[in-house]
Amino acid sequence: MVRWEPGAQERLAAAALELYASRGFEQTTAADVAQSVGLTERTFFRYFADKREVLFAGQDHFQQLFVANVAAAPPEASAMEAVSFALDAAAVFFPDERRPHSRLRQSIIDANPGLHERELLKLARLTEGMAAALRDRGVPEPQATLAAHTGVTVFGVAFRLWVGEHEERPLGAIEADVLRDLQALSPSVR
Amino acid sequence: MVRWEPGAQERLAAAALELYASRGFEQTTAADVAQSVGLTERTFFRYFADKREVLFAGQDHFQQLFVANVAAAPPEASAMEAVSFALDAAAVFFPDERRPHSRLRQSIIDANPGLHERELLKLARLTEGMAAALRDRGVPEPQATLAAHTGVTVFGVAFRLWVGEHEERPLGAIEADVLRDLQALSPSVR
Structure with a gap:
């Protein structure tokens, strides 16, 4: 019987982050995550393909939004103006209240080469998605x-700064800088 | 007994490219490649970690050179001048005689999502390597x-154009364009 678990996905994601950070990603199983919030492993796999995906589900959602904003920029906007439109949306998506969560997530990813590799690939895919959206324009x-x-580089570099230990500027201000x-x-033209 | 096979690595690499292109990457084994040039599978694995690596061994070598040229730029060169120095070296590394080989290799990579993913990761690593070389400066x-x-983007985009079907400009001219x-x-400053 498949039961609807209100908020299960969010509870699983929050529990995963906490366990990955305290015990280590490698040392935590999907079953551990599920049990810590009173759910079964089966329920976990109803929401996430594997224990890595818990960390990237939000990123997938953000990346769709980032690309959608390139498409949603005014028709007369230039390529870089459309990219700026997406960068503005990114800054709204990551308000300062979200920074502690993003910092914790980034520390988990940085501690695991496999997760870092997955993040690099997601950013490369994001670039391909944005290029396609720009061609559609x-x-x-x-x-x-x-x-x-350019857009993904600015976002990526600004985001890394934003989650930095003593950084206090909001993401939008960092993107502008x-x-x-x-x-x-x-780049000097040769 | 480990025997020295003169030119074995180059013969294996050339045979792999030909077989991957004619039969398909998935359909070709390391043993197929070795046998086609009269060598054993064991000899293949003495030179390459797996059948994917045959396609990337040259890229690893090039990337070391690309990064080394950032370090070798004159001390007074700015960040972008050091990057331009590396781009010039890239153009020397890929003369027009090499274009048919590079085209064939790219067609094999583009036909296989796993290989494409590996290429994206290698480019991401190249970016990290160049950033480290620039920090060292x-x-x-x-x-x-x-x-x-910026440097890896310009190189990557120029290289894709260079291996394009009807492209005739040398790599250095494409990089400049x-x-x-x-x-x-x-990018308009906001």
Whole structure:
């Protein structure tokens, strides 16, 4: 019998984060996570493909939103303006209240090479998704891929700073600073 | 008895490329590759960790060179000048004579999602390696990571164009054009 467990997914995700951080990712099983919130392993696998996916389910959701915002930018927006539109949405998605959670999650990922690899791949897929969304807006190649890389780089670098230990600036302010830093590098045309 | 097989690594790599392209990567075993050049499977595994690695051994070598050139740039060079130095080296590493080989290799990788994933990861690692080389030059963060991303993006996009079906420009000329395209996107400071 499949029972509906109100809030099960959220409870499992919160419990996983706590156990991965305290015991270590490798040392924690899906059954441990489920039992810690009074659910069964079977229920766990109804919501998550494996114990890694608990950490990335939110990221998948965010990445869809990030790409959707490229598509939702005003029709007259340039490639980089559409990317900025998505960066603004990212800053709204990660308000300061979310920072402790994001910090904890990042510390778990950084402690495990397999999880770090998965994160790198997700960011590479995000770049491909953004480039496709930009092409759908009529941006030609290679500009679409270049703008997508720029957007994901700015987001990725800003996010790493945002979860840094003593960082207090909101994500949107960091994104703006990183964009400025990127512009100041001014790749010299040869 | 371990015998020295003159040119065995190169013969294996060439045979692998040919078989992966004609039969398909999944349908070819390491033993098939070895046998096609009169060697044993054991000899194959003396040179390559697995049948995927045959495709990436050259890439590892190139990436070391790419990063080494960041370190070898003149001390007074800026972050982006050091990156340009590495891009110039890349253009020398991939002369036009090498293009048919690179095209064949890319077609094998593009036909197999697992290989594509491995390539994405190698590029992500290359970015981390370049950022580290830039920090060693005294470039602070986040500028080191931003310049590394810019360099790997320009190389990656230029390389994909270079192996494109009707492309005839040399890699160095494409890199210069891509750098110009990137600059023309001019991320607007918010």
